[in-house]
Amino acid sequence: MQRRTFVHRSTLAAFTAIAAASTLLAAPVAAQGTWPTGKAISYMVPFAAGGTTDTLARLIGQQLGTALGTTVVVENKGGAAGSIGSEAAARSAPDGYTLLGGTVSSHAINISLYPKLGYDPIKSFSPVTLIGTNPVVLVVAANSPHKTIKDVLAAARGKEGGLSSASAGTGSSQHLAVELLGYKSGVKFTHVPYKGSGPAIQDVISGQVDMMFDTTVVASPHIQSGKLRAIAVTSPKRLASMPDVPTVAESGVAELKDFQVQSWQAIFVPAGTPTPVVTRLHDEIRKILAQPDMQKRLTGFGMEPADLSVAQISAFQKAEVDKWAQVIKAANIKVD
Template sequence: MAIHLKKISRTVVVAASAVAALGASFPLLAAAETFPSRPVTFVVPFPPGGPTDAMARTLGVALTQALGQSVIVENRAGAGGNIGAEALARAKPDGYTIMFGTSGPLAINKSLYSKIGYDPVTSFAPVIRVGYLPNVLAVHPSVKANSVQELIALDKAKPGSLNYASSGNGASSHLAGVLFNQKAQTSLQHVPYKGTGPALNDLLAGQVDMSFTDILTAMPYVQSGKLKIIGVATEKRSQAMPGVPTIAEQGLPGYDVSVFFGVVAPAGTPAQRIAILNQAFRKALVSEKVRTTFASQGLEPAPDLTAEGLGRFIPEEVAKWKAVVLASGAVLD
C-alpha cells in the first residue's frame, strides 16, 4: 500500500510541476501573440531630408499612436532605393521591419538595374498603398502649344525639333518622355541632366522645351508665368490643379507616370500582423495632421488601401515600366 502511495505521490508532484511550468509559459505565449510588443523599424530607402523621408516621418508619428509602440525611421539610402529594399528583403519576416517604398524600388528598378538583390513581387509582403504624387508636363512659354494635341502636332510638323529635360538617364522624368513618345508616336528628344535642379534651370531659361516633373516643383513657376502646364501625368486630375486636364484624357489613354508610395514587409510576414499594420496605417492616414501635411505636399490618396490592392498593383507597375525601360535603352549598374 505504501508503495502505491509513493507512486501516486510522485505522479502528483510531476503533474504539479508540469502545470506550474505550463502556467509560467502562458505570459510568454501571450507576449508572442501580442503584436507589436516592441518598436517597429520603418525603413526609408532614400536620404534624410527628401520628400519620401518627410512623408515617412509624418506617418511614423501617427503610426506610433496607432500601434502603441515606437516607430523608428531608418534611412538606408543608395542605388536608387535598392540598398534599403535589399535590406528589407533580408530582414526577419516578423512585422517589426517594414519599408516606405516608391515606384523606383517597388517597380522600375527591377528592369533598370543590371544587378538587383531582390524582386519587388516575390521578396515583399504588401501592407498598404499610401498614395501617389502627380507629375505634370511643364512647357516653356515659348513653345507654341497649349495642349497635348497641339504639342503632338508641333512634333509631327517637324520631327525631332522638340526636346525634354530629365534629372538623368533612367530617371522617372526620362522614362515619362519615353512612354509619351510610345503612346503619341512622337520623337521628343531626351536631354539628361545631373539632377532636377540643373534640368529645371535650363527649362526656365528656355534652353530646353519641356520636362515631366512633379506638381510641387512646377507650381510656383506656373503661378509666376515662367512655365505652363499642358497636362497632368496621372490617371485622374490633380486636386491641386483640377482645371488642368490629364494627358490621358487628351488622347493618350492609360498614360500615367505618377510616383506611387507603398508600404511593404518582408515576404513571409504573418497575415495577421500584416492586417494589424494595415489597420494602423489606415488610422494614421485619416488623422488630421497626416491629411493636411500630405495635401500640402501634393500627395493624392490611394484609391485602394487594402494590402491585396497593393499586391495587385505592384506587378502591374513592374510590367508597365519593364516595357518603357527596354524602349529607353537605359541600364544602370
C-alpha cells in the same frame, strides 16, 4: 496605368480571417497576439533624410509607435534609387519588426533598370499600405508656342530628333514619362538628363530645353508665377490644385486614352511576415492616414491620398512593374 483588380472588402475580410485561422498554429510568436513585444520596430527608408519618403516615415512612425505601444525607429539607407535599402529590408526577418518605405522607383522601375538587383519588388515583399500617389505635369516655357499635347506631338514630328525633354536623371519618373509618351504615340523625343529637377526645370524656363515632365510639387510654383505653362497632367483625372489643366488622356489622341504616370509612396514588409501582423499594420496606418491633419500634409506634398486594400495594392504594383518593364525595354534605357 492602374490596370488593377479590385477586391470587394467583404471578400478581403473573409480571406484574411481564413488565412489567420489556418496559420495560427504554424505562425511565429508575432502572429499569436503577442506582437509587438516592446521591441523597437525599424522603419527603413531607402533614400537620404529630408526627402518625401523620409518625411512620411517620421510622420507615420511616431503615431504608429503610439498605436502599437512600442517605438518605431526611422533608419535611412540610401543609394541606387532606393535599391540598397530595399535589399537590406528584404533580407530582414519577416517578424513584423521591419517596415520599408517603398516608391515607384524601388518597387516598380528598378527591377527593369538594374540587371543585378538584389531583391524582387514583388516576391521579396508584402505590401502593407499605399500612402498616396503624385502625378507629374508636362510643362513648357511660358513663351513656348505649344499649348496642347497635340501641339507637342506635331512639333516633335516636324523636328529632327524630336523635341528635347529634360529630366532629373536617367531612369527617373520624369525620364520614363517622356519615354512612355513616345512609346504610346510613336513620336520621337530627345531625352536630356540632369542631376536633379532644379537645374532641369530652369533650362525649360529659359527655353534651352523644349519641355519637361515633373512633379506637381516642383512645377507648381513656376506655373503659378507665370514662368511655365502647364500642358497636361498625367493623373487619371484633373487635379483639384490645377482644375484648368487637362489630363493627357483628355488630349483627344487615341493612343493616349489610358496614359497615366504617377510617382507613389507605399509601405512594405519582408515577404513571409504573418498575415495577422500585415493586417494589423494596414489597419493602424490606415487610421493614421485618414486623420484630417495627415490628409492635409499629404495634399501639401502634392500627393493624392490613397485607400486601397492589401490585395488592391498588390495588383496595382504588379501592373506598374509590367508597364515600366515594357517602356524601359522599348526605349532601351540602360543604367550603369
